[in-house]
Amino acid sequence: MEEIWGILDGAGSVGSAFSTEAVLMSLLLAFVLGQTMAWVYYFTHSGLSYSKSFVQSLILITILVAMIMGIIGNNIITAFGLMGALAIIRFRNVVKDTKDIVFIFSSLIIGMATGTQNYDIAIMGTIFFSAVTLYMYFTDFGKHQPHNGFLRFSLAGHMGAKHPVPSVLKRFCGNFTLISAQDSGFGNPVVEYAYQLMIKNAKKNEKMLAELQDIEGVENISLTMQEQLLEV
Numbered sequence: 238m239e240e241i242w243g244i245l246d247g248a249g250s251v252g253s254a255f256s257t258e259a260v261l262m263s264l265l266l267a268f269v270l271g272q273t274m275a276w277v278y279y280f281t282h283s284g285l286s287y288s289k290s291f292v293q294s295l296i297l298i299t300i301l302v303a304m305i306m307g308i309i310g311n312n313i314i315t316a317f318g319l320m321g322a323l324a325i326i327r328f329r330n331v332v333k334d335t336k337d338i339v340f341i342f343s344s345l346i347i348g349m350a351t352g353t354q355n356y357d358i359a360i361m362g363t364i365f366f367s368a369v370t371l372y373m374y375f376t377d378f379g380k381h382q383p384h385n386g387f388l389r390f391s392l393a394g395h396m397g398a399k400h401p402v403p404s405v406l407k408r409f410c411g412n413f414t415l416i417s418a419q420d421s422g423f424g425n426p427v428v429e430y431a432y433q434l435m436i437k438n439a440k441k442n443e444k445m446l447a448e449l450q451d452i453e454g455v456e457n458i459s460l461t462m463q464e465q466l467l468e469v
Contacts, residue, residue, distance in 0.1 A: 259354055263303050267351040270363045271299030271344060277367045278340050281374040286333045295340055299348040306352025385463035386434040386442075388413075391427050393454040401452050402430075409445040411435045436462075 275295045332338050343366055350359035373379070388406075395418065396402060406413045412435040421427045436442065442460060449455055 260307050262356075263307060263351045263354060264300060266356060266359060267299045267303035267348055268296065270347050270351065270359055271296035273363055273367060274299070274340060274344055274347065277370050281370055286337075291337065295344045298341065298344040299351070302345050302348025303352035306349050386436050387461045387463075388432040388434055388459070389430065389461075390449065390458040391421075391429050391456050393428075393456075394426050395428055396430070402449065402455065405445065405448050405452070406432065406434065409437060409441055411437050434460075 275292045278295060279292055332341075347359050347363055350356070350362065392402075403413075414433045416431040416433055417429070418431075419429045421429065436445075439462065446458055446460060449458055
């Protein structure tokens with residue numbers, strides 16, 4: 238093991254030859270580390286924007302960047318040529334989650350490290366990055382208001398002071414705010430209500446919706462959680 242690590246540690250020294258064995262080692266390590274990043278992303282992903290092609294792209298980006306760094310080597314002319322070629326490419330996919338951008342950036346860096354034969358940096362960086370990502374996933378780091386929701390429903394007429402809807406919301410929500418109460422118009426007595434909710438326990442959402450549905454006049458109930466709103 239010490240001999241293997243010694244080879245990896247010495248491979249990134251200045252002036253290292255890009256032999257066939259070195260290039261193959263770079264590509265294989267880029268594949269392994271890229272797949273590690275893809276599995277960490279797959280395991281820690283949350284929300285509705287999951288894409289199989291994006292996960293696969295994390296691996297392919299790492300390999301391609303390793304290839305590019307091997308092509309460039311110490312040739313500044315080749316580097317500028319590749320920059321010009323890449324500038325022609327137009328990426329039109331919108332990245333909705335900032336975490337996706339972080340993973341793309343990490344794949345680029347790992348590919349650069351493996352492509353320049355800095356194997357020790359690539360391996361330790363991947364392990365450390367993965368460990369921090371998993372730590373934030375399991376500790377739910379940064380979570381502030383976990384169950385924000387958006388509730389919409391229609392009611393036959395305006396809601397009175399003693400209407401049962403607010404009492405139901407008080408039992409299931411820590412806080413709720415009426416955003417809008419809009420008449421349907423054209424002589425229709427139906428009023429469209431919209432509430433912003435701070436739900437206490439998301440596991441009881443179905444029970445809350447069932448009790449709202451049992452209230453006379455309440456129809457077309459729609460509840461959207463904050464995670465779903467961020468995907469729209």
